[in-house]
Amino acid sequence: MHHNAFFVKASNINEPAETADSSSVNIQDDDEPPSSCPTSQILSAVEQKASEHRKKKDPVLVFPRTRIAPTSNVTRAFRKKHYPEISNKLWNDWYWQVSHRIRSKQQLSAMLSLTGEETAAFENKERLLPISVTPYYMSLLSENDPDQPLRRTVIPMPQELIRSFGEEDDPLGEEKQSPVPGLVHRYPDRVLFMVNDFCSTYCRYCTRSRVVGHGELQANHLYLEKALDYIRQTATIRDVLLSGGDPLTLSDDRLNWILTRLRQIPHVEIIRIGTKIPAVLPQRVTSQLIRLLRRHHPLWMSLHFVHPDECTPEAYRACGILADGGIPLGSQTVLLKGINDNIETMTELFHHMMKMRIRPYYLYQCDPITGSAHFRTPIEKGLEIIRGLRGFTSGYAVPTYVVDAPGGGGKIPLMPNYFLGRKNDSILLKNFKDGLYQYPDSP
Ligand code: SF4
Secondary structure (H helix, E strand, C coil): CCCHHHCEEHHHCCCCCEECCHHHCCCCCCCCCCCCCHHHHHHHHHHHHHHHHHHHCCCCCCCCCCCCCCCCHHHHHHHHHHCCCCCHHHHCCHHHHHHCCECCHHHHHHHCCCCHHHHHHHHCCCCCCCCCECHHHHCCCCCCCCCCHHHHHHCCCHHHHCCCCCCECCCCCCCCCCCCCCEEEEECCEEEEECCCCCCCCCCCCCCCCCCCCCCCCCCHHHHHHHHHHHHHCCCCCEEEEECCCHHHCCHHHHHHHHHHHHCCCCCCEEEEEECHHHHCHHHCCHHHHHHHHCCCCEEEEEECCCHHHCCHHHHHHHHHHHHCCCCEEEEEEECCCCCCCHHHHHHHHHHHHHCCCEEEEEEECCCECCCCCCCCCHHHHHHHHHHHECCECHHHCCEEEEEECCCCEEEEECCCCEEEEECCEEEEECCCCCEEEEECCC
């Protein structure tokens, strides 16, 4: 319910307030924000964007029901150029996609004009993280522009070999909070269960680059049973998040085995799967997979998307059938410098998420892993983005911005400051347009 009747414009306030952040606004005489303030810039940028969008009349993509995924012009052109002999059936077979990942310099340079820096980074064997890109995801990369956002997320740069101030291989202290290999028990009622260390496509900013792609976490029975035993014996665990690597790169049989074992544990109420599959390997989302997952409800998914260019017809199809399978979908997005660190890109991304029936869940400040300085933005950038979303678009499209505290402190939410302080029997608030309001609230 709205309480507009209780709000009073702050121009009626004559006395100085005890403000939480008194330097941020002059509540005595500033009724309207000055024209140069960031909010008015945000407002006009968002309004301009909305008007451009209306003019273009972009159709809303519906959820394709066809068995064969529709595709975009860029993917079609890429296939024609590099895989002319590959049938639709093979291209849409996820095993084919995984077994034809692009990993060698020879393959990469046939598809992209590599810069000297990219080549040098590729050839340096001290990289923590391997290089691998599915043919499908490669089709979304720009051949000639090394600054294209998706290209930057998967093609290494020499900076990833430089350890900058505050960076660590395990900044979140996961090893310290791991009672058995592959399990992180940080919060009281839930655990992170790393079921493998394999991903079809490796993101250069990966928080677990110390582990993923190294081939040490094999999803074998011995390894999995140790983690399952810990969960069985710890009755406080009601929520298990399967992660990795990417759990959806496991075969249906192996995934079913893990989910069945978890479902046999009475205190496990919720199972979640963290995956980037709909963005990098949407072919993996088959009707057989959905039938399997449906057997293990309540099952939730956190999907990793970082840029609107990932929201292709193939990704729409994959998310559509996951949602039709009754799986609540949330998104996780990492804030990345030069990739998605502006309000327009984030607005477009989260609008796609909503159309794909994914609730934008977390916007992560990029973790200070070794070699991440070129991806990290100042915290103020994340706050500015949240400020440019809140009020300017659907509340459901606004994720929670979090910093995962170094050393294992867990996720800490950050919000722009809308609470200005208390004045007698009221609190003073600022709305999304910097309008000042007073709400009656006795201490
Ligand atoms: S999909 Fe996730 S686990 Fe895999 S490389 Fe990307 S961020 Fe890391």
